[in-house]
Amino acid sequence: MSRTRYDLCILGAGPAGYAAAMRAHDLGKRVALVERDQVGGAGLRNGALSSKTMWHLANDYASARRTDRGYKARDVELSYDAVMATVRRAVEERRQLLERQLDALQSPNVGGGSITTVRGAGRLVGAHTIEVTRAGEVTQLEADNVVVATGSRPRLPDGIEVDGRVVVTSDHIEDWKDFPRSMVVVGAGVVGCEYATVFARYERTKISMIDQQPRILPFEDADVAGVVSASFERLGVRIHREAKLARLRVVDGEVEYVICDPSGECQPIRVERALISIGRVPNTRELGLEALGVQFDKRGGIVVDQTRTTVPHIYAAGDTSPDVALANVAELEGRHAVELMFGLDPSPIRYEAISTIMFLAPELAAVGLNEQQAKKQGIRYRVAVVDNRLVARNVAMRSTAGLIKLLATPEPPHRLLGLRVVGPQASSTAQGIAFLIDQGATLVDIDRCLHPHPAVPEGVQECARLLLGRSVLKPEVLGKELLWTGEG
Numbered sequence: 001m002s003r004t005r006y007d008l009c010i011l012g013a014g015p016a017g018y019a020a021a022m023r024a025h026d027l028g029k030r031v032a033l034v035e036r037d038q039v040g041g042a043g044l045r046n047g048a049l050s051s052k053t054m055w056h057l058a059n060d061y062a063s064a065r066r067t068d069r070g071y072k073a074r075d076v077e078l079s080y081d082a083v084m085a086t087v088r089r090a091v092e093e094r095r096q097l098l099e100r101q102l103d104a105l106q107s108p109n110v111g112g113g114s115i116t117t118v119r120g121a122g123r124l125v126g127a128h129t130i131e132v133t134r135a136g137e138v139t140q141l142e143a144d145n146v147v148v149a150t151g152s153r154p155r156l157p158d159g160i161e162v163d164g165r166v167v168v169t170s171d172h173i174e175d176w177k178d179f180p181r182s183m184v185v186v187g188a189g190v191v192g193c194e195y196a197t198v199f200a201r202y203e204r205t206k207i208s209m210i211d212q213q214p215r216i217l218p219f220e221d222a223d224v225a226g227v228v229s230a231s232f233e234r235l236g237v238r239i240h241r242e243a244k245l246a247r248l249r250v251v252d253g254e255v256e257y258v259i260c261d262p263s264g265e266c267q268p269i270r271v272e273r274a275l276i277s278i279g280r281v282p283n284t285r286e287l288g289l290e291a292l293g294v295q296f297d298k299r300g301g302i303v304v305d306q307t308r309t310t311v312p313h314i315y316a317a318g319d320t321s322p323d324v325a326l327a328n329v330a331e332l333e334g335r336h337a338v339e340l341m342f343g344l345d346p347s348p349i350r351y352e353a354i355s356t357i358m359f360l361a362p363e364l365a366a367v368g369l370n371e372q373q374a375k376k377q378g379i380r381y382r383v384a385v386v387d388n389r390l391v392a393r394n395v396a397m398r399s400t401a402g403l404i405k406l407l408a409t410p411e412p413p414h415r416l417l418g419l420r421v422v423g424p425q426a427s428s429t430a431q432g433i434a435f436l437i438d439q440g441a442t443l444v445d446i447d448r449c450l451h452p453h454p455a456v457p458e459g460v461q462e463c464a465r466l467l468l469g470r471s472v473l474k475p476e477v478l479g480k481e482l483l484w485t486g487e488g
């Protein structure tokens with residue numbers, strides 16, 4: 001059997017795989033991009049783009065319903081079908097753009113680069129041989145290098161049947177026909193909190209959340225998580241804290257779940273739907289990697305060192321490895337893997353300088369360390385917090401719930417360690433600090449930067465000035481409720 005030979009074969013055309021293919025094309029390489037489903041992966045459908053489109057639409061609806069801005073909108077119609085049709089249009093626009101680019105790059109460019117999209121499920125059957133199966137037909141490819149970028153899927157709990165209609169994961173929500181009257185969210189991590197925010201904003205669904213921890217978002221500091229928790233309470237979301245889920249099953253077409261508190265007292269509760277959101281599992285099995293000597297961690301993630309696996313010519317990017325599972329990280333890792341394999345000697349990925357967004361109410365953006373992470377790592381720090389009520393842009397937006405929190409080293413030159421922004425435009429505010437952390441910048445760099453006015457980043461600047469002892473707003477006058485500093 002004749003086999004086509006490629007410089008690189010990429011398994012998966014999600015954010016990591018697609019970015020890897022484009023970077024290899026830049027370098028004049030011949031690429032095979034293998035995808036079993038849709039180009040874009042969870043970065044588009046049932047994931048990053050679709051859920052964030054839902055979030056923006058929910059925010060638009062909530063804004064239209066507000067009565068404290070000098071206007072009142074009456075008879076605002078709401079249709080789940082119409083909302084999801086808008087979501088699908090957004091996803092399709094992006095998918096078509098990605099597909100159009102792949103179609104155009106099939107033919108070699110001046111530098112010799114080309115990308116061949118191969119549809120089907122791929123697996124390695126030899127060190128450099130990839131077998132692709134589609135509708136019973138098998139194709140074999142040969143490649144000098146391989147990038148595994150097959151993404152992840154929702155984790156399913158033991159003892160709970162997910163039917164995709166009444167008991168669902170994030171993969172199924174877009175297939176619903178209407179807003180449920182009530183829903184329990186199992187898991188209070190980022191994804192569970194994001195979907196709870198979306199449905200609570202639409203005011204058609206009574207939301208309950210089951211959290212085994214004393215508070216939601218346990219990986220964030222208590223004051224940051226507290227802002228989100230208070231917002232949930234205002235939205236009518238009920239949080240079962242320190243709760244153990246004893247049973248969840250479908251009874252008469254509805255969900256019956258039993259939760260037990262720390263004292264052991266249990267109660268049954270009925271709702272219309274259940275969303276299971278307890279994390280994701282890497283799609284790394286049945287790829288033939290074990291037989292080649294690729295090592296895995298206990299969760300099924302591929303063990304990597306800066307995208308390199310334990311097999312020299314095989315690399316892993318995105319959710320397949322046990323680092324941060326984010327689309328922007330996946331893209332960065334995909335590009336890094338290609339540059340590494342073809343000898344460009346890229347700078348190491350600095351995961352401590354990666355910014356993340358949590359699409360909640362209010363929005364939460366994070367970069368670098370928070371207090372509890374710094375303490376766990378034994379890193380000394382100083383911290384400043386400015387309440388959004390002191391930020392002119394938040395006052396102008398009439399949206400002052402939230403805070404800005406900045407960490408830096410206690411000794412001069414006070415190198416930046418981390419930032420948390422809770423409030424509107426949080427993600428745009430955090431990105432500048434991500435760049436500064438990557439560059440090893442200091443508090444003085446923020447202080448001397450001329451920010452536009454009014455703008456949310458001015459709150460970051462005031463945090464820096466607080467830590468330098470030269471703030472415009474004085475904590476001894478305004479009080480620690482609004483701004484304060486500390487150390488650890």
